[in-house]
Amino acid sequence: MSEQKLAAEVRTEFGKGFARRARMAGQIPAVIYGHGAEPIHITLPAKATTLAVRTANALLSLDINGEGHLALVKDVQRDPIKQIIEHIDLLTVRKGEKVTVDIPVHVVGELAPGNVFNQELTVISLEAEATHLPTAVEVSIEGRSAGEHIHASDLVLPKGAVLLADADALVVNISEATEVSDEEASEGSAGASAAAAE
Numbered sequence: 001m002s003e004q005k006l007a008a009e010v011r012t013e014f015g016k017g018f019a020r021r022a023r024m025a026g027q028i029p030a031v032i033y034g035h036g037a038e039p040i041h042i043t044l045p046a047k048a049t050t051l052a053v054r055t056a057n058a059l060l061s062l063d064i065n066g067e068g069h070l071a072l073v074k075d076v077q078r079d080p081i082k083q084i085i086e087h088i089d090l091l092t093v094r095k096g097e098k099v100t101v102d103i104p105v106h107v108v109g110e111l112a113p114g115n116v117f118n119q120e121l122t123v124i125s126l127e128a129e130a131t132h133l134p135t136a137v138e139v140s141i142e143g144r145s146a147g148e149h150i151h152a153s154d155l156v157l158p159k160g161a162v163l164l165a166d167a168d169a170l171v172v173n174i175s176e177a178t179e180v181s182d183e184e185a186s187e188g189s190a191g192a193s194a195a196a197a198e
Contacts, residue, residue, distance in 0.1 A: 003059040003060060003061040003070065004048075004052035004058060004059065004060050004061065005060075005061045005062075005063070006044055006045060006048055006049060006052060006060055006061070006062055006063070007045065007062075007063045008030070008042040008043065008044050008062045008063065008064045008069075009027075009042060009043050009064070009065075010040065010041065010042055010064060010065060011029065011041050011042060011043050022043050023046065023084070023086070026045065026046045026047065027043040027044065027045065027046060028043065028044045028045075028046050028049050028050075028085050028086075028087070028088060029041070029042075029043055029086075029087050029088075030043065030044050030087065030088040030089070030090055031087075031088075031089055031090065032062075032071050032090040032091075032092055033089070033090070033091065033092065034091045034092035034093070035094075037092065040064065040069075042064060044062075044088065046085070049085065049088070050085055053073050053076055053085070053088065055135055056101075056102070056103065056104055056135065056136075057073065057101045057102075057103070057133050057135075058072075058073040059071075059072055059073075059093075059130065059131065059133065060072075060073065060090065062090075069092065070092070070093050070094065070095070070130070070131070071090035071091060071092055071093065072090065072091045072093050072099060072101075072130055072133075073088060073089075073090060074089045074090065074091045075088070075089040076089075077089075093130035093131070094130070095130070095131050096129060096130075096131070097129070097130045098127050098130070098162075099127070099128065099129075099130045099133075100125065100126070100127050100164060101125070101126060101127075101128060101133055102124070102125055103123060103124055103125075103126050103128075103133075103134055103135075103136060103137050104122065104123055104135075104136045104137070105119070105121055105122055105123060105124050105136070105137050105138075105155075105171060106136045106137070106138050106139070107119055107138075107139055107172060108138050108139070108140055108141070108142075109141045109142030109143070109144075110141070110142060110143070111141050111142075111143070111144055111145065111174060112143055112144060112145040114146075114176060114177050115144070115145050115146050115174055115175065115176060115177060116175060116176075116177045117141055117144075117172050117173065117174045117175075118172070118173045118174075118175070119171070119172055120169075120170045120173060121152070121165075121169060121170070121171045124137055124152060124155065124163070124165050124171070125163075125164040125165045126157065126161045126162065126163060126164055126165075127161065127162040127164055128158065128160060128161040128162070129160055132158075132160060134157075134158040134161060137155055137156075137157065137158070138156075139154075139155055139172060141172060141174065144174050145174065146174055146175050146176040147174065147175075149172070149173055149174070150170075150171045150172040150173075150174075151167065151168055151169060151170060151171060152165045152166060152167050152168070152169040152171055153167035153168070154171070155171065
């Protein structure tokens with residue numbers, strides 16, 4: 001994942017009033033923490049930041065008063081109605097450093113005819129290099145049929161990534177597609193009507 005470059009400004013004001021003014025001025029309040037250092041409170045350009053954090057675990061290269069900071073997006077707080085970003089928590093990282101992240105699991109491929117799948121896990125916990133985080137882990141269901149299971153240990157992880165989730169955790173479960181015939185459906189409703197009449 002390539003890092004997104006953003007210019008940030010240090011802020012000394014806090015509270016809802018300041019946050020509201022900042023958002024009106026096209027800025028998003030944020031805080032950087034980690035490595036035992038004092039948290040740095042900053043504002044980020046709203047438009048560019050909103051685009052940068054569309055992917056999970058976005059990596060940001062920040063210019064704060066001429067000083068470079070590499071940070072991983074850990075939490076994005078949004079307005080529940082307007083969905084605009086209200087605040088961002090960032091974790092300081094270094095090149096080569098390993099971090100723990102939750103990566104989306106994407107199911108790809110087509111099952112054998114007459115089968116359906118149920119995705120039990122939509123994200124998986126991994127340890128990976130902060131500057132080489134995968135955007136997703138793909139799991140192929142191509143040609144698979146009922147009775148097959150895909151566990152966390154079956155996932156093909158990106159180079160350098162280590163699985164932190166339980167290896168036996170069920171990711172995808174494949175079963176036979178069940179179809180209720182018109183005749184069975186009408187018998188069921190007739191039986192229910194008769195039961196109701198009694």
